[in-house]
Amino acid sequence: xxxxxxxxxxxxxxxxxxxxxxxxxxxxxxxxxxxxxxxxxxxxxxxxxxxxxxxxxxxxxxxxxxxxxxxxxxxxxxxxxxxxxxxxxxxxxxxxxxxxxxxxxxxxxxxxxxxxxxxxxxxxxxxxxxxxxxxxxxxxxxxxxxxxxxxxxxxxxxxxxxxxxxxxxxxxxxxxxxxxxxxxxxxxxxxxxxxxxxxxxxxxxxxxxxxxxxxxxxxxxxxxxxxxxxxxxxxxxxxxxxxxxxxxxxxxxxxxxxxxxxxxxxxxxxxxxxxxxxxxxxxxxxxxxxxxxxxxxxxxxxxxxxxxxxxxxxxxxxxxxxxxxxxxxxxxxxxxxxxxxxxxxxx
Numbered sequence: 001x002x003x004x005x006x007x008x009x010x011x012x013x014x015x016x017x018x019x020x021x022x023x024x025x026x027x028x029x030x031x032x033x034x035x036x037x038x039x040x041x042x043x044x045x046x047x048x049x050x051x052x053x054x055x056x057x058x059x060x061x062x063x064x065x066x067x068x069x070x071x072x073x074x075x076x077x078x079x080x081x082x083x084x085x086x087x088x089x090x091x092x093x094x095x096x097x098x099x100x101x102x103x104x105x106x107x108x109x110x111x112x113x114x115x116x117x118x119x120x121x122x123x124x125x126x127x128x129x130x131x132x133x134x135x136x137x138x139x140x141x142x143x144x145x146x147x148x149x150x151x152x153x154x155x156x157x158x159x160x161x162x163x164x165x166x167x168x169x170x171x172x173x174x175x176x177x178x179x180x181x182x183x184x185x186x187x188x189x190x191x192x193x194x195x196x197x198x199x200x201x202x203x204x205x206x207x208x209x210x211x212x213x214x215x216x217x218x219x220x221x222x223x224x225x226x227x228x229x230x231x232x233x234x235x236x237x238x239x240x241x242x243x244x245x246x247x248x249x250x251x252x253x254x255x256x257x258x259x260x261x262x263x264x265x266x267x268x269x270x271x272x273x274x275x276x277x278x279x280x281x282x283x284x285x286x287x288x289x290x291x292x293x294x295x296x297x298x299x300x301x302x303x304x305x306x307x308x309x310x311x312x313x314x315x316x317x318x319x320x321x322x323x324x325x326x327x328x329x330x331x332x333x334x335x336x337x338x339x340x341x342x343x344x345x346x347x
Contacts, residue, residue, distance in 0.1 A: 031074075031075055031136065031140040031141045032070050032072060032073050032074065032139075032140040032141070033047075033070070033071055033072040033076050033081075033134060033140065033141045033142075033143070034068045034069060034070050034071065034139060034140060034141065034142050034143070035047075035061065035063060035068065035069055035071055035083070035142075035143050035144075035145065036063075036067070036068040036069075036142050036143070036144050036145070036153070037063040037064065037065055037066065037067055037068075037144075037145045037156065038065075038066065038144060038145065038146045038147070038150075038151045038152065038153060038155075038156040039065055039145050039146060039147050039151070039156055039160070040065055040147060040149075040151065040156060040159035040160045040162070040163045040175060040177070041065065041087045041088070041091055041160065041163065042062065042063070042064050042065065042087070042088045042090075042160065042164075042207055042211065043062070043063050043085045043086060043087055043088070043145060044059065044060040044061065044062050044063075044085065044086050044088065045059065045060065045061045045063055045069075045071070045083060045084065045085045045145070046058065046059025046060055046061070046083075046084045046085075046106050046127065046129075047059065047061075047071055047072070047081065047082065047083055047084075048081075048082035048083075048084070048102075048104040048129050049076060049077060049078035049080070049081055049082075050078055050079055050080040050081075050082065050102075051077065051078035051079050051080075051115075052079070054115035055078075055082070055102075055104050055115055056078075056112075056113060056114050056115045056117075057104050057105055057106060057111070057112075057113045058071070058111065058112045058113070059084075059106055059107070059110070059111055060106075060109070060110060060111075063145070064157070064160065064207045065151075065156040065157045065159065065160025065161075065207075066151075066153040066154060066155075066156040066157030066160065067153075067157075068139070068142070070140075076141065080131055081131070081132055081133075081134065081143070082100075082101070082102060082104065082129035082130060082131050082132070083129060083130055083132050083143055083145075084100070084104075084106065084127050084128065084129045084130070085145055088211065089251060089253045089256065089258070090164075090167070090211045090214050090215055090258065091163075091167070091261075092234070092250030092251055092252065092258045092260055100128040100129050100130040100131075101128075101129065101130055101131045102128070102129050102131070103126045103127065103128055103129070104119075104126065104127065104129050105117060105118070105119030105124055105125070105126055105127075106124065106125060106126075106127045107123055107124055108123040108124070108125075109123070111124075149176070149177065151177045152177075154177075155177030155178070156177065158177045158178070158179050158183070159175055159176065159177035160207065161183075161187065161201065161206075161207075161210065162174075162175045162176070162177070162183055162186075163175050163261065164207070164210035164211060164213075164214050165183075165186045165187065165190055165210065166261055166262065167214040167221075167259040167260070167261055168190065168210065168213040168214045168216075168221070168259060169221030169222075169259065169341065170186035170187075170189060170190055171186055171265070172186035172187070175261075187201060190210075190213065194209065194213065196209070214258075214259050215256060215257045215258070215259075216257065221259055221262060221341060221342075222259065222260065222262060222269060222334070222336065222341075222342050222343075222344075223257045223258065223259045223341070223342070223343045223344070224250070224252050224257065224258050224259075224260075224271070224273065224343070224344050224345075224346065225252075225256075225257040225258075225343055225344070225345045225346065226252040226253065226254055226255065226256055226257070226258075226273075226346045227255070227345055227346060227347045228254060228275060228346055228347065229254050230254060230275040230276065230277070230283060230298070231251060231252070231253060231254060231275070231276050232251075232252040232273045232274065232275050232276070232300075232346045233248070233249040233250070233251060233252075233273070233274050233276050234248065234249065234250045234251075234252055234258070234260075234271065234272065234273040234274075234346075235247065235248030235249060235250070235271075235272045235273075235308050235329070235331070236248065236250070236260050236269060236270065236271060236272075237269060237270030237271075237272075237304075237306050237331050238262070238266055238269050238270075239266065239267075239268060239269075240316075243316050244270065244306060244316070244318060245314065245315065245316045246270070246306050246307060246308060246313070246314070246315045246316075246318070246331075247260075247313065247314045247315075248272075248308055248312070248313055249312065249313075252273070252346065257343070265336070266336055267335070267336050268333065268334065268335055268336060269334050269336060270302075270304055270306060270331035270332065270333055270334065271300075271301070271302075271331060271332050271334050271344045272299070272300065272301040272302075272306075272308070272329055272330070272331045272332070273299060273300040273301070273344070273346050274297055274298065274299040274300075275297070275298040275299070275346075282297040282298070282299075283297065283298045284297060284298070285297065285298050300332070300344070300346050301329065301330040301331050301332050302330055302331055302332030302333060303330055303333075304330065304331045304332070304333055305318070305321075305328050305329070305330055305331075306318045306321075306328075306329060306331050307321040307324070307326040307327065307328065307329070308321075308326065308327050308329045309325075309326050309327060310327070332344070
């Protein structure tokens with residue numbers, strides 16, 4: 001059975017681990033190491049190679065849905081291989097701790113860190129890695145990234161296109177990796193709106209085009225745009241079957257827009273955002289009068305009280321937030337009826 005790291009359907013960079021074990025690296029002669037993604041997200045991967053208790057790390061390797069990428073040419077050195085993956089910021093995944101086996105140092109951008117490198121320099125942080133045993137194939141050694149949906153390569157690519165079309169405001173639901181009439185219609189509309197050739201979906205850079213569309217502030221659907229210098233963690237409330245369901249947190253990078261993954265065309269939704277510092281903790285309003293003894297976070301919300309929690313969540317009961325160990329949070333009401341595109345700006 002192939003070695004996999006699994007990821008759930010909802011947008012998140014938190015990994016669910018399956019069929020993973022601490023194992024020494026297989027060593028077929030002259031076998032390159034590839035990472036193959038059967039996920040519906042564009043991801044960035046990093047590897048760590050441990051030998052005699054010391055580990056060197058390397059990243060980031062961008063991998064599109066249904067794509068394989070060589071990360072080491074020739075037989076991998078060392079005793080144990082570790083893998084870490086994160087979804088691109090366009091998906092709004094929350095920076096929660098990864099599940100896994102060990103913590104190693106990574107850089108903010110492309111990096112190669114030797115085994116002796118500490119993790120105390122600007123732009124570096126520790127990340128949770130998972131020990132994997134690559135599968136020996138006719139292509140060489142392969143480690144797979146997969147979701148619970150267990151897509152094939154082709155299905156993963158189609159599901160990845162569906163997911164980004166939905167985020168960009170096109171109705172390509174459900175995200176299931178199956179090319180049906182709705183997906184074809186949404187894809188055709190996207191191609192027409194962006195004045196692309198009919199065969200554009202087969203282009204090598206098609207996911208770049210989709211990601212760019214998903215981050216436009218003036219597209220269809222709903223978007224958050226962060227005009228501050230700080231990261232904003234956002235939460236969303238949707239009316240579903242007579243109840244309001246809140247979900248969070250979505251990470252909106254400084255100077256970027258993000259479109260949460262919405263099903264259908266909601267007439268109303270609820271929005272909350274809170275600025276956080278480099279440590280992930282809420283920033284306080286430094287402009288508050290000195291006479292006040294209560295500090296306030298830098299946030300964007302409203303008068304509709306709904307429940308949240310300080311980690312990734314999905315909640316439908318908002319009757320008594322405090323007594324249920326949750327936080328009562330004021331959300332802004334956003335009316336969507338009759339609007340082709342709605343943007344909430346964090347300023």
